[in-house]
Amino acid sequence: MDSISHVHLDDDLTPTREAASQMLADHPTHLSLPQPFYTDARVFALDMQEIFAKEWLFAGMTCEIPAKGNYLTLEIGDNPVILVRGNEGKVHGFHNVCRHRGSRLCVHERGKVAKLVCPYHQWTYELDGRLLFAGSDMGENFDLSTYGLKPIHVRTAGGYIFISLAEQPPAIDDFLVTLEHYLEPYDMANVKIAVESNIVENANWKLVIENNRECYHCNGAHPELLNSLQEFDDTDDPRATPAYKTLVATKQADWDAQQVPWQLKRFGKRNRLTRTPLLNGVVSMTMDGKPGCSKLMGRLKSTDMGSLRILHLPNSWNHFLGDHAIVFRVLPLGPERTLVTTKWLVHKEATEEVDYQPDEIRKVWDATNDQDRRLVEENQRGINSVAYQPGPYSRTAEFGVIDFIDWYRERMLENLGNTAPHLQ
Ligand code: 3BY
Numbered sequence: 001m002d003s004i005s006h007v008h009l010d011d012d013l014t015p016t017r018e019a020a021s022q023m024l025a026d027h028p029t030h031l032s033l034p035q036p037f038y039t040d041a042r043v044f045a046l047d048m049q050e051i052f053a054k055e056w057l058f059a060g061m062t063c064e065i066p067a068k069g070n071y072l073t074l075e076i077g078d079n080p081v082i083l084v085r086g087n088e089g090k091v092h093g094f095h096n097v098c099r100h101r102g103s104r105l106c107v108h109e110r111g112k113v114a115k116l117v118c119p120y121h122q123w124t125y126e127l128d129g130r131l132l133f134a135g136s137d138m139g140e141n142f143d144l145s146t147y148g149l150k151p152i153h154v155r156t157a158g159g160y161i162f163i164s165l166a167e168q169p170p171a172i173d174d175f176l177v178t179l180e181h182y183l184e185p186y187d188m189a190n191v192k193i194a195v196e197s198n199i200v201e202n203a204n205w206k207l208v209i210e211n212n213r214e215c216y217h218c219n220g221a222h223p224e225l226l227n228s229l230q231e232f233d234d235t236d237d238p239r240a241t242p243a244y245k246t247l248v249a250t251k252q253a254d255w256d257a258q259q260v261p262w263q264l265k266r267f268g269k270r271n272r273l274t275r276t277p278l279l280n281g282v283v284s285m286t287m288d289g290k291p292g293c294s295k296l297m298g299r300l301k302s303t304d305m306g307s308l309r310i311l312h313l314p315n316s317w318n319h320f321l322g323d324h325a326i327v328f329r330v331l332p333l334g335p336e337r338t339l340v341t342t343k344w345l346v347h348k349e350a351t352e353e354v355d356y357q358p359d360e361i362r363k364v365w366d367a368t369n370d371q372d373r374r375l376v377e378e379n380q381r382g383i384n385s386v387a388y389q390p391g392p393y394s395r396t397a398e399f400g401v402i403d404f405i406d407w408y409r410e411r412m413l414e415n416l417g418n419t420a421p422h423l424q
């Protein structure tokens with residue numbers, strides 16, 4: 001484990017908090033961040049404390065834990081977390097830390113259990129976190145009820161599981177209602193993961209998100225993706241051409257007829273949902289643009305659904321097509337190391353090798369992810385140089401990056417307890 005978000009006894013982050021607040025408050029919005037925000041171990045520790053331990057994070061999909069006792073685990077920096085489906089079907093979230101001497105409880109990424117049993121001394125917890133059993137050696141007066149697992153906040157909507165390690169997480173309800181509505185046509189109770197990939201990118205997590213928030217790099221980098229993706233980010237895109245706008249209007253009429261939502265929705269800068277067409281004549285993000293799965297998702301009747309794009313800062317972007325969906329999760333591992341998990345979803349009843357070929361359906365985004373990995377790793381290496389200085393974002397091609405950096409800055413300043421005058 002190379003994460004360094006834990007605070008050592010001799011680390012006093014107070015000067016870093018003050019310096020980071022000042023730098024963010026003074027930073028012009030149209031410039032990339034100062035070097036320490038991409039390189040410094042102490043700023044990384046602040047990111048973990050102020051963003052990843054306080055905001056809502058995309059953790060996984062409900063289809064990964066379909067039945068009682070199914071669990072999945074993930075690590076938010078140094079904080080192992082477990083999500084488990086309880087006896088009444090509810091998804092519970094806990095710190096994956098035993099209340100005896102702190103061992104990690106569940107060591108696998110996914111699994112199924114009747115109870116949560118610690119591998120160290122077999123303390124046994126109910127799926128709702130209550131301690132049921134600690135053996136006879138803890139003494140007669142040992143009070144099981146005071147040693148339940150520490151809960152985390154969990155919300156589910158549209159098949160997504162969001163978590164927050166904060167004591168009081170920010171409001172998220174409005175986004176969740178809309179997410180549920182936009183995903184209704186996909187019947188997210190009946191999807192499954194067809195393929196999963198995990199790659200480690202040697203770059204700061206913010207560089208991974210910045211890279212995803214623009215398509216300025218697409219022409220030079222992504223031949224496979226550009227077989228299907230329009231380079232315009234959404235219908236508000238300042239570069240959108242008349243031909244694109246005409247295509248959008250035609251498709252929107254089709255989608256209206258199918259009662260499938262497409263309108264651009266924003267929830268601050270944290271969330272954006274919008275359905276945009278793929279290239280004319282293309283229906284999926286596959287090498288040939290044809291469906292990668294012959295069984296469509298949910299109640300959809302047409303393959304031609306464009307892409308429903310869903311953004312959730314700080315750690316997810318998503319594409320929902322007619323035949324499959326691709327969901328992305330970003331988890332920081334260290335100042336210059338980031339885990340990117342990609343999951344390809346299909347209808348639960350689609351049959352592997354019959355309705356879809358796992359090796360085919362993954363090709364475009366495997367290629368794209370690898371291309372993006374190289375781009376962000378080169379970005380990181382240049383930023384590490386003494387020659388790096390913050391450079392200008394394009395207002396027409398990199399507005400998504402500006403929005404992300406604005407969001408990051410606002411959340412950091414608020415969570416660090418500093419409300420800069422210009423943000424009030
Ligand atoms: O398609 C995506 O998710 C993003 C947006 C633009 C470029 N990039 C590949």
Ligand code: FES
Binds near residue numbers: 098100119123
């Ligand atoms: Fe879990 Fe001892 S640390 S039972």
Ligand code: FE
Binds near residue numbers: 211368
């Ligand atoms: Fe890219």
